[in-house]
Amino acid sequence: MTAPTQTTPGPTQRRSQGTVQGTVQAATAGAGSPDAVLSPVVTGDGTTGRGRTADRWRRARWTLLVLGVLALVVAVLAVQRPVTSATPYAPDNAQPNGARAVAQVLGRQGVEVRHVTRVADAVAAAGAGTTLLVTPGSLLLPEQVDALAGVDADLVLLGADDELVRAATDGSVSRTPGVAAPAFAVEPSCDLPLATRAGALALAPGLRAEPGSTDVTLCWPVDGSAALARVELPGSAGGRFVTAVDDPSFVTNGTVLDDGDAALALGLLGAQETLVWLVPDPLDTSSTGEAGAPSAGAGILPPWAGVVGLWALLVVLVAAVWRGRRLGPLVAEELPVVVRAAETTRGRGRLYRRARSRGHAAAGLRAATAETVARRLGVPRSADATALTDAVARASGRSDHDVADLLYGPPPHDDDALTELARRLDTLESEVHRS
Structure with missing residues (x-):
């Protein structure tokens, strides 16, 4: 494949390059430090379907356990409900206080x-x-x-x-x-x-x-x-x-x-x-x-409506105490100062570097590149990965496999690989803009 001719990037391309370079510089600032630890190879943002399922199970297992125990108790009580009552002086009460x-x-x-x-x-x-x-x-x-x-x-x-x-x-x-x-x-x-x-x-x-x-x-x-x-x-x-x-x-x-x-x-x-x-x-x-x-005076409710009403009131009170201790929804508030986009990008990059989250950094770079080239090529946001890969391959002259590896490949295993990925994504954007 013939190497593309380098041209002067336009305003949109310069903004995209600055964002990508800022993220990469902040995320790879500690590449040579002794504390750098290699992360295992993950997919996308660092999570997998199995991992997300396990995390949801860990959060919901106690709730499901309590609901299961309550259902079991109700079932046992329903099956073992005595044929006689315990009401004093009742004709169906076989206890000493019955009749x-x-x-x-x-x-x-x-x-x-x-x-x-x-x-x-x-x-x-x-x-x-x-x-x-x-x-x-x-x-x-x-x-x-x-x-x-x-x-x-x-x-x-x-x-x-x-x-x-x-x-x-x-x-x-x-x-x-x-x-x-x-x-x-x-x-x-x-x-x-x-x-x-x-x-x-x-x-x-x-x-x-x-x-x-x-x-x-x-x-x-x-x-x-x-x-x-x-x-x-x-x-x-x-x-x-x-x-x-x-x-x-x-x-x-x-x-x-x-x-x-x-x-x-x-x-x-x-x-x-x-x-x-x-x-x-x-x-x-x-x-x-x-x-x-x-x-008159009895209303139209069944006889058990009073007991159910008291139980519902108790449930509402317990729910109010339980949920009342939680914070409410977030409230939008005007910022007292304007934060520059470059500072926000570098701050996010530093957070990624501190957490050694190269997967998230790579996913952010790939998402930004995919959004830029899709807008350039007129590919709708609802398009799948295959449609975007085909459009970028036709515009850049690259193979489908090369484009898919750049936009949807595995995350980098170290900081050098993350820097190389950012450079290759920047080159791909330049090729698409020249098409």
Whole structure:
């Protein structure tokens, strides 16, 4: 190949040569120092696809590990979810504080037990000829108390607060909290058949009849208060009974076999063919409505929306604390002084030299040359390496292999090779500009 004729470079060519020479001079300033260390041969900017993949894995492995552990825990909990609950006094709770034993015996005796957790569902299901059991739970809203007190079913209150007891009995019965359970079993001292069958019990008293009330039956009295109070009230289908028991322990699995607790529980809850068993949900705000349908105050959200909302709030707070400690995005700011391009180039070259990053320096030189010759030849920025190599080879008269080695070859292994690469790239630019 005939050597090209040297001509005087134009303004664009002189600027490109100055940038390349400045970078090379700064990057090779310490070529002869004893501390110079040869770098291994790398590709492009000093990294490989395998190296970048390994670096991403090192950064993301702990996050992936935590997510994997959480997914495994959720899967295990979903598979091993018990068929029974742990809610106190629930008919599906087999633990000592549950009431599964009583519910199963009632079911064998032909009583249909309907377990509900919403007041609206309980009110809708508790019609005439049924029994509504209200177990101890969270504080009820005033409208919920009124809805439970107005049902046509026989009402059984276990450990209810004074507001519900007064509303359900039309003010005939009230609570006297703080009375200790007797140390021994006490006779019922009343003529109710279910109390007579149960016999002596050691239930904690806490109920009393209001002055002037004559239709209240008190059983198992101790120190002026009784453990059970029953009132007969009018209903839409005739009379209905409201029975309050201050000590609800007689229905739990742990004590149902003590004394006559089982007889009292079965006689009290099995009087009708249908038993609506209400275990109030702490997040329930419903009062009246059709069973399973949203009612006034309940909104249109499903029952689990409250728990999910609290969990989402916790996640947001944790994320805010986690991300709040990080710096925000960079803000563009006017520089107080104008830095000359030559100084910036030399500064970058010194950084490359200090880090012995000949691969990055070579990649910068090759990128600048490729951009210059592509603009000169009208090659679009979207063109691939093959298209640019063919265009430069035709313009310079070089072979495709020689051009590809200059623009996309391996990085130099020492400072002398980096200087030689810069010289050859400068010559290639001159050849293209003369074409």
